Amino acid sequence: MSEPKHHHAPVAKPVLLEAREVTVRFGGLVAVDAVSAAFRAGELVGIIGPNGAGKTTFFNAISGVTEPTHGRLMAAGRDLTGAKPHRLAARGLARTFQTPRVFSDMSVLANIEFGLKFAGRRRRKWIFWGDEVGVPWALRDAAGILKLVGLDAHAGLRAGDITPSQQRLLEIGMALSTRPKVLLLDEVAAGLTEAEVVEMARLIRRLRDELDLTVVWIEHAVKILVRHVERVIVLHQGRKIADGPPQVVIRDPEVIEAYLGDEMSEEARP
Amino acid sequence: MNDRQILTRDLLVLFSLTGWGLSLPYFGSDFMVSMGLTCLMYIALSSSWGLFCGNTRYLSLATSAFFGIGAYTCALQLEQLGWAATIALGAGVAAAVAVVMGAAVLHLRGTYFAVLTFGMTELIRHAVTYYEKSVTGTVGRVLTVVPERDTIYLTVLCLAVITVGLSMWVRRTRLGLALVGIGADEQRAQTLGVDTRWVKLLGFAMTAAVAGAVGAAMSVRWTYIDPHTVFNPFIGFQTVLIALIGGAMTLWGPLIAAVVFSLLAETLRLQAPQVYMMSLGLLLILCVLYLPAGLASLRWDTWKIWRDDIRAWWKERRREWTGEKERDKRRAREQRLV
Numbered sequence: 351m352s353e354p355k356h357h358h359a360p361v362a363k364p365v366l367l368e369a370r371e372v373t374v375r376f377g378g379l380v381a382v383d384a385v386s387a388a389f390r391a392g393e394l395v396g397i398i399g400p401n402g403a404g405k406t407t408f409f410n411a412i413s414g415v416t417e418p419t420h421g422r423l424m425a426a427g428r429d430l431t432g433a434k435p436h437r438l439a440a441r442g443l444a445r446t447f448q449t450p451r452v453f454s455d456m457s458v459l460a461n462i463e464f465g466l467k468f469a470g471r472r473r474r475k476w477i478f479w480g481d482e483v484g485v486p487w488a489l490r491d492a493a494g495i496l497k498l499v500g501l502d503a504h505a506g507l508r509a510g511d512i513t514p515s516q517q518r519l520l521e522i523g524m525a526l527s528t529r530p531k532v533l534l535l536d537e538v539a540a541g542l543t544e545a546e547v548v549e550m551a552r553l554i555r556r557l558r559d560e561l562d563l564t565v566v567w568i569e570h571a572v573k574i575l576v577r578h579v580e581r582v583i584v585l586h587q588g589r590k591i592a593d594g595p596p597q598v599v600i601r602d603p604e605v606i607e608a609y610l611g612d613e614m615s616e617e618a619r620p
Numbered sequence: 621m622n623d624r625q626i627l628t629r630d631l632l633v634l635f636s637l638t639g640w641g642l643s644l645p646y647f648g649s650d651f652m653v654s655m656g657l658t659c660l661m662y663i664a665l666s667s668s669w670g671l672f673c674g675n676t677r678y679l680s681l682a683t684s685a686f687f688g689i690g691a692y693t694c695a696l697q698l699e700q701l702g703w704a705a706t707i708a709l710g711a712g713v714a715a716a717v718a719v720v721m722g723a724a725v726l727h728l729r730g731t732y733f734a735v736l737t738f739g740m741t742e743l744i745r746h747a748v749t750y751y752e753k754s755v756t757g758t759v760g761r762v763l764t765v766v767p768e769r770d771t772i773y774l775t776v777l778c779l780a781v782i783t784v785g786l787s788m789w790v791r792r793t794r795l796g797l798a799l800v801g802i803g804a805d806e807q808r809a810q811t812l813g814v815d816t817r818w819v820k821l822l823g824f825a826m827t828a829a830v831a832g833a834v835g836a837a838m839s840v841r842w843t844y845i846d847p848h849t850v851f852n853p854f855i856g857f858q859t860v861l862i863a864l865i866g867g868a869m870t871l872w873g874p875l876i877a878a879v880v881f882s883l884l885a886e887t888l889r890l891q892a893p894q895v896y897m898m899s900l901g902l903l904l905i906l907c908v909l910y911l912p913a914g915l916a917s918l919r920w921d922t923w924k925i926w927r928d929d930i931r932a933w934w935k936e937r938r939r940e941w942t943g944e945k946e947r948d949k950r951r952a953r954e955q956r957l958v
Contacts, residue, residue, distance in 0.1 A: 436813050439811055468813030
């Protein structure tokens with residue numbers, strides 16, 4: 351099995367999460383076709399691709415929600431292929447869902463406390479990931495997490511009653527409540543206004559910079575993503591067609607080809 | 621009210637209800653004790669059903685299977701073991717069956733889960749009938765050594781109190797939170813670290829253990845049991861109905877509904893059995909339509925809201941009947957034309 355190439359990263363940090371030739375097949379349809387990707391500690395990686403490219407299915411496969419048909423999932427050198435989501439969550443892998451899936455009958459605060467009481471409970475330290483570092487101060491309790499995502503003023507409200515864009519923030523807060531080391535974000539900027547997108551990008555950068563999380567961020571809209579990430583992976587029809595710095599990737603003829611007819615390719619140029 | 625106050629209130633209510641329950645055999649007639657017994661039986665059954673099925677929204681129709689298993693365990697073992705040991709054994713056997721059954725069907729949701737649990741109940745019932753007929757050559761079992769009336773009553777009272785207490789306790793633990801999370805969004809709960817498989821199995825087994833214990837305690841009341849009495853699907857349906865009408869997610873809902881049901885059942889069943897079933901159905905329809913969270917969600921404000929709704933409706937009808945609405949419409953049309 352060949353190691354995935356990295357065009358960046360002069361200082362090689364340890365690989366935290368690695369997908370090796372992950373394939374997901376639904377009946378005759380190959381949704382994800384032998385995609386390999388490695389995510390290093392502290393990286394902010396974007397995954398883009400036209401509609402139906404298999405982005406979310408790839409996420410499902412690496413977060414345990416769908417079991418891959420073929421391929422392996424390695425976390426810090428350990429084989430975690432076929433592990434259930436709760437096990438991966440306990441190991442420090444958190445994800446959000448494309449449409450916010452908050453517990454709408456519980457309060458905003460209770461939504462955050464849920465993760466702290468399960469996957470986040472014993473994770474005072476990130477021992478598994480090799481570097482024995484204390485969990486950041488910001489993730490110490492529910493109040494800290496709410497403050498981080500900017501929902502501290504709404505702690506007492508019913509999660510079903512806050513606005514959809516606030517629910518997106520809460521969704522991220524719930525993922526953070528598992529005290530993760532790797533955060534998978536599935537189209538968190540979809541349907542937000544310009545200003546909210548800027549805020550969201552700032553939050554995601556903070557999560558990486560201040561909490562030292564590895565963030566993998568899927569977005570359908572290229573324009574938003576390429577501005578904020580250091581590395582982009584492009585999926586098209588289930589295959590990985592490019593992996594590298596955004597400036598290089600968006601000039602790749604194959605990527606432009608894939609996005610042809612999609613309004614993004616021109617807009618994507620900085 | 622904060623958490624601690626709610627706990628205190630719930631404990632006080634449970635304590636005083638237990639007191640009333642304890643005193644019943646000393647002043648009540650035989651009829652009242654028998655009615656109290658049915659009531660307590662359904663309190664235990666539907667409270668435990670609500671604890672798992674209400675919170676996780678896994679609608680199980682297998683209560684009568686566990687009840688019957690408990691009853692048969694008692695019929696077979698009562699003479700060898702003591703009273704308490706028999707009941708514990710009934711609970712244990714039912715829980716063991718639930719673990720096996722749950723491992724097979726708990727990955728299914730909604731209708732499939734409900735239908736399969738019902739199918740398995742029927743399977744168990746017919747298997748027992750077949751065993752009786754072809755292996756032992758019997759139709760049912762006669763229980764010769766039967767405890768006193770008051771012993772049975774106190775045992776079932778004890779089971780009901782334990783169940784409500786258990787329900788109270790579980791709701792305050794991580795297990796209870798996990799059950800609620802599974803009911804709200806199972807996959808989300810899983811990605812937040814809940815081991816859903818074990819939580820569901822544990823919850824299902826807990827419900828089954830209560831049903832098994834109640835079945836064991838109640839079997840002696842009949843002195844003669846056969847599969848059609850103790851595996852009667854009606855027990856399972858009634859449990860579900862009581863829990864739903866009372867409010868399956870609440871602590872006191874099943875208890876309130878069980879009391880209402882027993883009163884209805886005993887007063888109406890003898891004089892007018894059809895009326896009893898009809899009022900059951902009517903109550904369910906009304907609850908589903910107007911009180912989706914059950915009788916336990918009934919508050920003073922609910923009445924006010926209903927009153928205002930009815931008034932608004934009545935006003936609208938009156939406007940229609942007097943022709944006022946037509947006139948307004950016509951006027952609006954004319955104004956638009958102008």
